[in-house]
Amino acid sequence: MKDLTLLLFERMGIFLMLTFIFTRIPLFRQLLDRKISWLNTFYFSSLFGLFGILGTYAGVVVQDGMVSSSFWMLQLGPDEAIAHSALVGVVIGGLIGGPLVGIGSGLITGAHMVYLGGFAAWAGGIAALVAGILAGAVARFFSQERVISPVKALFIGMFAPILLMGIILIGVAPPERAIQLVNLIGIPMVLTNSVAIAIFTTMLHVALREEERTAAYETQRALYIAEAALPHLKQGLTFRTAEAVAGLLMRELKAAAVAITDRERILAHAGIGTKQHVPGESIKSELSRRAIETGEQQIAYSHEQIQPHHASLGAAIIVPITEAGKVAGLIKLYFRRPQDIRSVEIVLAQGLGQLISYQLGAAMHEKMTHLMKEAELKVLHAQINPHFLFNTLNSINSLIRMNPELARHVTMQLGTYMRLNLKVTSSQWISFRQEMELLNAYMEIMKIRFEDQFTVECDMDDELETWMIPPATIQLLVENSVNHGLRNRRSGGLIRIGLRRKGGRAEVSVEDNGTGIPPNLLDKLGTKPVASLSGNGIGVYNINQRLIGLFGQEARLHIGNKAEGGCRFAFSIPYMRAEGSEDVEVH
Structure with missing residues (x-):
């Protein structure tokens, strides 16, 4: 028994070398992916049936309790039997190909064993077919696994030779010869067949890992190329x-x-x-x-x-x-x-x-988003600027009759403001210094329109002059104070503007001593256009949405009423490079 076991292991090594070559075949990967068609079923049944035949030829002839070392046999005599590895191909075919492949490979292997002859030929043929059917059924049970694990395959591989031994004991006569054959080949075949099946499934796992590593490498390479190409494709x-x-x-x-x-x-x-x-x-x-x-x-x-x-x-x-x-x-x-x-x-x-x-699609989407944002800013300007323009023109119309010289001066100041406004609002960003120049031109007109009804105070840190801000942001908040907060004050109005640096951000505040904001509108103002007798809140809403869109929620407007009267608008924005780049850097 020991000699037979060693001889079967030696020949099993040759058999497994062939199976390793088999796992390198590209068509075999389709079987691992469960891509089974009727044509592939025929191919794989024939292929695993051929492995069964090779396992038979790699077997060892047994006669009257003696072991023959002949490697290749064409026909067995009536008193000869064979200890073989034919069931390895059948079981593997059933495990990874399912019942149809198991039956097909079992029929081919079994028919060949009957053709070889020997007193246990029919037992081997029946065992091959039944082993294929049972292996296919087991594959259905473990269908969630792409390839069954080697440990499970080791134990599953034992049942096929044990089944063969049982059929030999039942169907071979005389019983004494069957018992003698089983005692000689039973344990060696159980050991070698189960180990061969476990090694075969290990080879399949290795092939799968190689495939997965290759796929991961190719995927990584494709992603790297796409990422490297993105700056150009934009x-x-x-x-x-x-x-x-x-x-x-x-x-x-x-x-x-x-x-x-x-x-x-x-x-x-x-x-x-x-x-x-x-x-x-x-x-x-x-x-x-x-x-x-x-x-x-x-x-x-x-x-x-x-x-x-x-x-x-x-x-x-x-x-x-x-x-x-x-x-x-x-x-x-x-x-x-x-x-x-x-x-x-x-x-x-x-x-x-x-x-x-x-x-390319993402780049186009990004470009369209940028263009839409710019268009949205221009729309915001178009929504807000007419309020100031129409009010100023009405003032000029009134002054023409009462004070033509002053009307001429207001007209000249309006022209100066419009030229400056056109220059700064054509850019997405302007410096705080330019913003204050625009505000001063605006206030020159307001002082003429409203005479001494209010004054404006500004306190700005000098280092903020080169910091960048969306154009007309502060001016629109001041305009809101003039048109709404101070509209009912005949004198003594005050608008105070504060621009302070705090760390890497600029804190901006605009407050007045006017009537304040009605409590029922305070929590809504800036979050959506608000309908009221004094206006619809579109200006404050647009400013807030523009700040959030450019800088995030941290830059949103903070709106509140002061205890002594009036209201306060405040926001903070990070440092923006003077060249107008959209990359925000915090000092």
């Missing part, structure tokens, strides 16, 4: 950005050449054939046109199908990239030979095309 598909992206893809994908196109022209080319390539050359290849029209990836397997026609380029993958749901251009990956295009390259190219398409 600027759109141009000759300059296409050249940068083509160079990036050339370095990372190890292709023979890379080309980037829009819908009509080749924008950039890197790698083999670059000297022959002229940026702006029109797209000529039929596959490229088809990719643009259909939006589907195309693969060229011949030199004639690709562009440019370079002698060293024999294959290409053409990947469409989309923007706003339409094909915006192509990524063309060139290879020297068709054999260089593996499934990994095809899947990677397709995933990369999708990622870059998403990046």
Whole structure:
């Protein structure tokens, strides 16, 4: 028994070497992914049936209690039997392929064992079929596992040779010969078959881990390329950005050449054939046109199908990239030979095309959001400025009859203010110094309109002069105090403006000694347009929304009434670079 066990283990090693080679076959990965069709069932049944046949030929012939070391047998005599590893292929086929593969491989292996003959041939044939059925049933029980664990496979692998021993004891005559055979081959077959099945499933787990590592690496590489390409793609598909992206893809994908196109022209080319390539050359290849029209990836397997026609380029993958749901251009990956295009390259190219398409869409969305924000700011100005303009024009109209000289002066001041306002509000950011110049021009007109009804005091830290602020923010709060808070005061009105630096933020406050804000409107003002007799609150609401949109909730307006009378508006904003960059830096 010891010699038989060692001999079976030696031959099992040869058998497992073949199975390791088998796990390298790409078609085998479809079985691991449970991609079973009727055609694949036939293929895999035949394949695992062949493994069963090889396991039979790797067996050891037994005759009258003696072990033969012959490696290959064509036919067994009537007094011979075989200790084999045929059930390994059947059980593995059932475990990973399901009942149909188990039955198919069991039938093939069992038919071969009957063909070989021997006094236990029919017992082996029946055991192979039943083992395939039971292994398929067990696979259904463990269907949540992609491949059953080696420990489970070790114990499951024991039942097949034990089943064979039971059938031999029941069906082989005379009983004395059956008992002698089982005593000789039972334990060695149970050990070798179960260990072989456990090792086989271990190989499958190794193959899966390799596949997962490869997929993770390719995914990481695609994400890195997409991230590195994003700064260029944000600027759109141009000759300059296409050249940068083509160079990036050339370095990372190890292709023979890379080309980037829009819908009509080749924008950039890197790698083999670059000297022959002229940026702006029109797209000529039929596959490229088809990719643009259909939006589907195309693969060229011949030199004639690709562009440019370079002698060293024999294959290409053409990947469409989309923007706003339409094909915006192509990524063309060139290879020297068709054999260089593996499934990994095809899947990677397709995933990369999708990622870059998403990046283009995100860049367009970001650009549109920025444009909408700018448009929204301009709309806010358009909503607020007419109030001041109409009131000033009405004042000029009244002064023309009573005091023409003063009307002429107000008109000149209005012109000065409008020129200055047009200059500063054409930018998204202005300095505090420019904001105060705009406010002073505004107050010159207000003093003429309202004479001595109110005064304005301003206390600003000198170091804040170069800090940036959205234009007309302070002016609009002062205008709110003039038009609403102090509208009923005939004299003694006071507007106090404070601009203080606190750490990395500028704290701005505008307060007056007017009538204050009605309590029923205090918690609503700034959060939405508020209807009231003195106005609809659109100005304060717009200021608050603009501050929140640009700086976040920390910059929102804080509105309250003062105990001694009047109201106070306050907010704080972080430091903004004087060149107008949107990158906020806190000192």
